[in-house]
Amino acid sequence: MSATGDPQQADDLLERTRAFIRDTVIPAEPAPGTTLDAQELERLRELARAAGVYAPHLPVEYGGIGLPITAWSPIFQAAGYSPIGPSVLGCMAPDEGNAHLLEKIGTPGQKHDYLGPLARGEVRSAFAMTEPHPGAGSDPEALRTTAVEVDGGWRIDGEKRYISGAEGAGFFIVMARTEHGATMFLVDAGTPGLRVGRDIRTTEHAIAGGHSHVHFDDCRVGADAVLGEPHEGFRYAQVRLGPARLTHCMRWLGLARRSLDIALDRAESRELFGSRLRDLGLAQALIADSVIDIEASDALIASCATALATDPREGARLSSIAKVFCSEAIVRVVDRAIQLCGGDGVSDDLPLASYWGEVRPFRIYDGANETHRWAIARRASSARRRAMAADADAAAAGGAA
Amino acid sequence: MSATGDPQQADDLLERTRAFIRDTVIPAEPAPGTTLDAQELERLRELARAAGVYAPHLPVEYGGIGLPITAWSPIFQAAGYSPIGPSVLGCMAPDEGNAHLLEKIGTPGQKHDYLGPLARGEVRSAFAMTEPHPGAGSDPEALRTTAVEVDGGWRIDGEKRYISGAEGAGFFIVMARTEHGATMFLVDAGTPGLRVGRDIRTTEHAIAGGHSHVHFDDCRVGADAVLGEPHEGFRYAQVRLGPARLTHCMRWLGLARRSLDIALDRAESRELFGSRLRDLGLAQALIADSVIDIEASDALIASCATALATDPREGARLSSIAKVFCSEAIVRVVDRAIQLCGGDGVSDDLPLASYWGEVRPFRIYDGANETHRWAIARRASSARRRAMAADADAAAAGGAA
Amino acid sequence: MSATGDPQQADDLLERTRAFIRDTVIPAEPAPGTTLDAQELERLRELARAAGVYAPHLPVEYGGIGLPITAWSPIFQAAGYSPIGPSVLGCMAPDEGNAHLLEKIGTPGQKHDYLGPLARGEVRSAFAMTEPHPGAGSDPEALRTTAVEVDGGWRIDGEKRYISGAEGAGFFIVMARTEHGATMFLVDAGTPGLRVGRDIRTTEHAIAGGHSHVHFDDCRVGADAVLGEPHEGFRYAQVRLGPARLTHCMRWLGLARRSLDIALDRAESRELFGSRLRDLGLAQALIADSVIDIEASDALIASCATALATDPREGARLSSIAKVFCSEAIVRVVDRAIQLCGGDGVSDDLPLASYWGEVRPFRIYDGANETHRWAIARRASSARRRAMAADADAAAAGGAA
């Protein structure tokens, strides 16, 4: 079978994943605005493993189900239907993207030492790239954390910020400026000179781990801590970012579907001016626009996943476009669901306001949408310029045009 | 002087209000997502009275400054620049609207007993109209709470919900169905049969009081508890709602201005891709759109306030339009400010996400915007129909057209 | 090979189609706002046949290239890159949809007599469904044209309106109410009782044929004029409409791409405030939003085409969603291109304003977008209701949920 695997098996897995989320995960969700307990998470993960729905994206040899990226979207959406679903199923950021990166560029030893435990859910990980202003953020080239070669190893100095999941992570993938560009390092928690600092509290609450400052002060690591090859950090970052952006789209699209379902249930049960809410045109306009946003997001994700599997450059271009569209569409869908639910929509009686808190940051994370728009426009201008030049060349050569 | 009072005095008051908010109120704001302490509120109110900026909208005889409605907007915006400002200045909902209603339709005795203490900040009040589904909500005609005449007084039965400020209120203005329509009652806290129930927690946190269920079970009040005249409740509701909607617009527009200022400060200090954020076109687009939203809101409010002062019917029409436009514009401005501030925008390091929580409900409160749109469209259709009929009549009469 | 045919052949065809449009069709385009001459159209079609790019969607046995629907989109977009392209390549509405319908439900004789000449470009055709108010329009069930059985044939009476391509059509597919629903008829031009009336001039000008009134007065046709089976008209209309909506999306998305390219060329050559237009953030925002609109449209079309090929019910649902999204996205892209080109954008020096005239009607044709939104919302509500009922049944049966 080709890239999407056996369709029958994929359908079965999707059905089982949906049932697991519906019957096991949703009943275990924490109250809106509160955080899932770590022990409870572990209990749910055991159930997920038993149900055969854990780690759909990881290689079979590392305990996963081995789906290719083109088959992830429906499964990740099913997981994301609960804000704690991706974490329970072991496909939450940043672990999911880190595992992907380790699989793509890690040495066999690194895969054994880091990907294995990560895949089995024995440790959590963090990806330490973003820095306090004026360091790396929407502009990765502004990287200021440095690593210099010393004594057959490396010394890392600098400060990272907004590092999701840092608190409690077993290891960090650290991006640092090196002599010829940037290099990624695998740094174990507890390494002297590595310190997890102040946690930045955001609008997200469903999953523990926070977004912390991480400090590197004369932090020494061995030569084997280099992930893949030295000085390839900026390239590797793109390897990670394309798929990572897209899996964010998938997971949060699941939460958008949940929001719409909550609103549809309300529109079914509520009466106003003598009609059911679902039969009032102004409510139908909100519902229809959310369906359209969801389907367009779904289609863009599918199109981008296919590209990522076959043409990385086109995949990167589309992942940028999908990120912008999906992140904005998802926030709109949650916002419309709030509106459809009236006063309950902004109350703790429904989880919708807390869902807003979960999804709103995505318009900023992974590169602010404005930065992506800038890149999208530049790529479009360059592509057009190249096409015009090629036409001109063809015309000059053959006089055809 | 005419309706707007002495311009010089108005400018002075505005300047003093701004200074008071900047120098006294903002430094006392609670942390984002937390609530102002009651004692601290009282301390700040004392300072506001001392500074001569308390109760700008109330009649002088009740301790206020006596501004006409056409002069409220800049002052209320200055107050709303802090989420606790309107409460400190005694011009917060629901007290502000209740005071306005008492002034317009209360008997002298009711003004003495209720408006006086309210104006002096000795008690808080609540407005009990909204009911659990399928009662009064976006459709006030669905009112189910009843009042029947008994023993020279009235017996009230029913359930209210989402009653802002109910917890701790000294009295309630209660809307109940009576034989010939609806009637408003003044019911003191502590009246047997009146019980404040479960508090609904929402995305708003700055000001205490919550949004509670209020139960009326065989609640007996005297004949003098009728506010104004019996059976005039639906009409009185409109007297209250037009200005109340508009003062919401004013206050929250102040918070939108605060949000834009926070974003402008960030755009000034932050560098990206070698430029200040404020010089990047994609940031400028966000800033300009927020300026436009703010100015259009400001102009609509001014236009509506003038109408409310001179032509109540046109005032009601415009207050509906202003409510929809401003509530959506304000949420957009806060959302863009979050976006301009990047990761900090969704963190507790800045108050912007909590501002979103303060302003988002306004698209739902005071009649969901969809309900207003429905009413706006119906009014437009009727007005056009009448105009065409008048033209036809004129033509039939004179043959002119 | 599966449904998409040989990818290499498909790529070749796409490349040849693009080259033909660029080198042959675009240089022959009429001036903005004017109409392609009929003789010139025939000349261009001859060239298209010679270049092997004519009728990509029609069966090989009828002289086409035989692409399956899942492979149409890039080709139709390439054709639509010129407003006259689809007509030159023989894949313009309404002929394209009529050919599709004949292929699906025509008898062998009907295919020979009607599909053959149509495929060879010897005749044009029209689809006569829409009626003057209060007949069939956005609501097809309001159909008022009737057909009754007489003398072994049928008598058709009624009035159609907005019938694209009626002027000069060789035959009409006519929808009429019959005893048990609706029936489609093949009616030759020139049949007594059929009269093409007043042409409705619209904002479209590129292609001749207009949108005419068509009158049926005691119009007699034989029993063999029934297309497919009698009384299946409403079902057949859906067979035609799903793909027809989607091919509209494809063709006009091509024109959106053309508009963006025109704007990109301008942004490349124009300087403002010391920068190239393409480097100004506010222009980049317009460009990026258009790229996103185009890619989301492209992805939705691909997703819908796959569904139409495998699951007609899901295909119909998605074609409605794609129609709404694409028609609005395409108008936005043309509008932004106008804006990027400044004063030239609204002048005849550029074709953009005339492109607006070509694409704007699509938000109305094939069912106004508001009607589709209404249907989309209703389908979403029903689907959710069914899902909840199924869950409840499962829970009742097994106690699992």
Add this chain to the structure above:
Amino acid sequence: MSATGDPQQADDLLERTRAFIRDTVIPAEPAPGTTLDAQELERLRELARAAGVYAPHLPVEYGGIGLPITAWSPIFQAAGYSPIGPSVLGCMAPDEGNAHLLEKIGTPGQKHDYLGPLARGEVRSAFAMTEPHPGAGSDPEALRTTAVEVDGGWRIDGEKRYISGAEGAGFFIVMARTEHGATMFLVDAGTPGLRVGRDIRTTEHAIAGGHSHVHFDDCRVGADAVLGEPHEGFRYAQVRLGPARLTHCMRWLGLARRSLDIALDRAESRELFGSRLRDLGLAQALIADSVIDIEASDALIASCATALATDPREGARLSSIAKVFCSEAIVRVVDRAIQLCGGDGVSDDLPLASYWGEVRPFRIYDGANETHRWAIARRASSARRRAMAADADAAAAGGAA
């Protein structure tokens, strides 16, 4: 009486203007997409003068009605309710703005020679500022046409473009670069060296005069041709542009009202799915959004007119904001009217598509909206910077903050 004149007289004038437009102008409108005949225009102007509704904005001494700018909006909107109304009433661009400029900065002799005939409708005029790329356009500082002092007069050389009303104008106000900035000149049609070239056809058709290229080749004018003072051209341009932008808003807002009325009439008469169109929620959403757009535009215009009358700097700021908001709102209103009218909306049976052609250029004319957004954002940033500096100074001085 103060700035707005006698309210009763203003109401009378408004009523008379509306009646004149309804009873005299609308019946004389040319067919959609065609242009009003010059003789017919003159006939209508005579009637306007007779009805006492001609030139509401011009000083009484020049034959106008003498309304202050704060009273123009309702009258100009009433005029703009017909696309030919402003021209009939003598308050169309560019004459209206040119008259305003002559009144503000012309010498007595210039007023006599140019403002008089212009006010009496004896001549038309043009304003020659915009140039072919890379000259003055959205960036006026890029001005390339030059004027040098020669023989006690001036020699003008350069090329203008997109000069509205140039064909047939009696005189031109020409902006040229001079030694110390820019200077405005009054140049009579027929002056040797002045040539009106190619007309640029745009989407506007209602009024004759076109948008032409104008060439100056060794064009000699006397010293008295300098409008106002030499080298003040850039400042004068702002004097003209603020009000000129705002009167555009007024006039086209009138056409937006007309569009909505056409749509309301349709929504009244049309039935769909068993309801009147006006009672369907999805139509009501379109209607309500248009009412909101119209009222917000109206309020912004009023607010800006007040500022222009009292605080030119604030007036300029608000005119930029009003221009962006109103031009986009007006296009939206026309677009929604098209949508509400279905197939008729894009046909010549209704004038709506031609109205789109009249209003769409306004998002580009008078500075593209993107240029205004850039300026609006910059002003907001500077204002905030100044405010923060003032606060800091105050704090440093008194320690108060």
